[in-house]
Amino acid sequence: MTDSNLPSVQLAEAVAGQIGQLRRLLALAPPHEAAQILAGVLDYDTGILGEATQLVETGSRFAKVHSEHGVLPPEVWLALGRAANELDSVGRDLAEHTDTIKQVAKPTAPSSRPTAAPVASAMVIRRRR
16 A cells, blocks of 8 residues: 655656646647647656656566565566567657647648648548548
8 A cells, every 4th residue: 555645646646646637638628729739748858758758667676676585576677678678669659740739839820822721630530530
């Protein structure tokens, strides 16, 4: 059982609560604001995803040491290591698209000429079936 009086446990609970609040705000945000939120979350160098990946990597190192001493089963270490690797892979894949999301986040000046309506990609159209 965790001691919820420890500052580190309280911090983890507060961060989880703030991420939940950010998720709810993202769901309600207008497109340019939602794009700004996503760009900040997905920025692998400074965003939440990169920090979460590093946190899981640190947890994996913790589990390695404790599994070597018999405190944790080795499966815990392996699972955390696998999770860290997967998060890293996902973060690198998403990094390719972060600049595109940042472009949506920038407010554009109104144009004097009419713009064409955006066209959904084939992938988006298929998902609507």
